[in-house]
Amino acid sequence: MLLAASSIQVGSEQLDVSWFLLLGAALFVLGAIGVLIRRNPLVMLICIELMLNAVNLTLVAFSRQLNNREGQLFALMTMTVAAAEAVVGLAILVDIFRVRDLEDVDDLSELKG
Amino acid sequence: MGAATLVFWIATLVALAGGLGVVLFKEPIRNVLSLVLVMLSLAVLFLLLSAQFVFAVQVIVYAGAVMVLFLFVITLLGPVREQGTVRLPWQIFISAVVIAAFAGFLVAMLRGVSYRTPDAADPIFGSVQSIGVGLFTDYLFPFELTSILLLVAAVGAIYLSRGAR
Numbered sequence: 001m002l003l004a005a006s007s008i009q010v011g012s013e014q015l016d017v018s019w020f021l022l023l024g025a026a027l028f029v030l031g032a033i034g035v036l037i038r039r040n041p042l043v044m045l046i047c048i049e050l051m052l053n054a055v056n057l058t059l060v061a062f063s064r065q066l067n068n069r070e071g072q073l074f075a076l077m078t079m080t081v082a083a084a085e086a087v088v089g090l091a092i093l094v095d096i097f098r099v100r101d102l103e104d105v106d107d108l109s110e111l112k113g
Numbered sequence: 114m115g116a117a118t119l120v121f122w123i124a125t126l127v128a129l130a131g132g133l134g135v136v137l138f139k140e141p142i143r144n145v146l147s148l149v150l151v152m153l154s155l156a157v158l159f160l161l162l163s164a165q166f167v168f169a170v171q172v173i174v175y176a177g178a179v180m181v182l183f184l185f186v187i188t189l190l191g192p193v194r195e196q197g198t199v200r201l202p203w204q205i206f207i208s209a210v211v212i213a214a215f216a217g218f219l220v221a222m223l224r225g226v227s228y229r230t231p232d233a234a235d236p237i238f239g240s241v242q243s244i245g246v247g248l249f250t251d252y253l254f255p256f257e258l259t260s261i262l263l264l265v266a267a268v269g270a271i272y273l274s275r276g277a278r
Contacts, residue, residue, distance in 0.1 A: 015117060
């Protein structure tokens with residue numbers, strides 16, 4: 001077993017919290033890979049959403065393991081922040097695309113000093 | 114293998130497949146639909162973790178509203194051509210090194226996790242009642258702050274998309 005095990009009761013069965021944590025880590029790494037190698041700004045935003053979802057899974061898994069509702073409350077806050085981030089990011093993208101056709105985030109590099 | 118274990122592994126595999134789809138598909142519409150797949154399978158996992166309210170919010174707000182927003186923007190912008198994945202020399206190599214280091218760091222951190230003894234069992238754990246009591250008593254101030262955050266985001270989005278200036 002890769003991680004310290006801690007089982008939770010689901011119905012009449014036992015599930016291991018550490019699998020949830022590993023899945024969250026795997027999804028977060030996948031999102032990070034996407035941000036690093038993709039060039040389309042829209043896809044990069046989607047990958048950031050994937051990372052935020054992975055963090056939510058970790059928060060809810062720890063919340064269940066500790067019988068503590070704070071993790072779920074914080075997951076709800078994360079969802080709010082993710083929604084706000086998506087709205088503003090997409091508005092900026094639409095505004096840029098109205099002026100020019102963008103194929104790559106590096107096309108926006110002329111603002112650098 | 115019982116039903117809950119089976120549901121867990123199916124949801125896990127679907128989530129991982131969706132995550133791979135988010136990274137690998139070339140058309141943005143497929144990326145978004147893969148992300149919807151990930152979100153729905155995570156919603157199933159939330160239900161397994163007895164977080165009913167987070168499950169409902171995930172399905173309605175996230176998979177429903179936020180992803181529809183992404184789909185709207187994709188249909189608005191039309192197909193975006195994406196060049197190959199290499200934009201800098203050594204980029205793939207450097208990305209691989211960074212990702213490997215980061216993944217190793219995450220696993221090392223998770224290996225160091227030692228679980229604290231759980232709090233006393235809560236009969237209404239994860240229900241709307243439990244979350245609502247939390248939001249309106251102990252966490253009232255952060256809850257109100259999120260409403261300001263959403264207002265600022267809405268005003269900002271309207272300002273950015275107001276058209277001719």
